[in-house]
Amino acid sequence: MDIARRNNITVVGNPKGPALVLAHGFGCDQNMWRLTVPALVHDYRVVLFDYVGSGRADGSAFSEDRYSSLDGYARDVVDVCEALDLRDAVFVGHSVSAMVGVLAAGMAAERIGALVMVAPSPRYIDDEGYRGGFSAEDIDELLVSLESNYLGWSAAMAPLIMGNEDRPELGEELKNSFCATDPDMARVFARTTFLSDSRDDLKRVSVPTLVLECTQDVIAPREVGAFVHRAVPGSTLVTLEATGHCPHLSAPEATNEALLEFLAGLR
Template sequence: MSISERFAINEKGSGTKPMIFVHGYGCDQNMWRLVTPYFEPNFRVILYDQIGAGNSDASAFVKSKYASLQGYADDLIFICDSLELSGITVVGHSVSGMISLLAAKKRPELFEHLIMVGPSPCYLNDGAYQGGFTRDSLEELLEFLEINHRGWSSQMAPVIMGNPDRPELALELESSFCRTDPEIAHHFARTTFLSDHRPDLDGVVTPTLILQCDEDAIAPVAVGEYMKASMPNAQLALLHSEGHCPHISAPDLVAETIRSYLRAQS
């Protein structure tokens, strides 16, 4: 199987500078469909499905490799090397913000900019650090997911998406969650929510934009502020938007914020 088939790689756009979009937990590349058109005139836009998601080859999922986010970061590096990319802008949603950060830490020469949408280096509260969850609440969430994947998807999608006045958004996210293999979904959730990559933040010098919604049940504003303070070359853009998926609920705002940042960096 080719790398394009393994990761369901799609390329769009008429530009030459590469821009890779990496989806978050329980999603696939289709979640970027409202944002990528803004960048296709000027970039070589590349999308892929992480192993176990979307149209990727689920048989390539190996528990030991994906027991840490570094396994997913190594996939991102592998794709970049296979496509012979350099000077890359990578846009990662949620956990994929940290996946792209780990990739940039390991191979900084590949990446020109990191754009993180709703990232979190640690979801657990720890003293003065407020990640948003207690250990007990996270374990309860993960146990519920393991026991009842469909029920978890139905209950959590509205919380994650926010925007209760637009229920169709939560329904789309719920449908995406339900399409993921339950065993892989639980494994990835445990890897995501129990990871702690705070020590990695100050080791990444790639220019970084952190997009943080001012109402996000998964990654509170304090997390974005912590990341900005911990990273040597990061900017924080606070989006006046609700939910953890602004690229679906407020794509115009997300795209324009990214474009303004990149213009200022050029």
């Protein structure tokens, strides 16, 4: 299979620089990184891609069986890294992709040498001694709404997820991204995302890790960022002066500054 076509791989930047793999979250695509890429291309080889079922990836490669687990998305990441023969790449994952990166690093340790988790959450549902931000009933209602009227769900949820009510164009962009995703594939990705529990995987991370959280985030509240930081050995936690769940869009300067500082420490 042509992985470059399947996952719509784009490679830009310095071909001799260290490799960075940027991975989008649910309902998004690689275009969501457009405000981050310019800060990286001088010194780094930047790899962007779309998960199967998202963006301009080859939808014919979608399998509900494969993508009903985060392992399926992690295999996409490993496939991309193998197709480009990446070694010790820095994986930058937004939202659910942060956990996908954790799984991918476990599958192919030689391919991923560091992790950057942007607004991560290992579990969205509250549990005893753990606050994920949602009750089980909340998630059930969210999924029922998504599955019964995906376009309506997108219009209602995108502004809440994005935050930044004073900049409605950001919520509109996220809504358009959601609406461009095939509803049947989005349904699978949503269930995989919001019902996942990757808490036990965090303690097995053995590479340098940066955790980026926002001051206010309805999807991944600060208690989650603190949990991830405690669970990942030796990780660094940075609280960005940003609100919402997509700081690479709402606060790109702060996001890029924290990312570049972390990358500089790796070199």
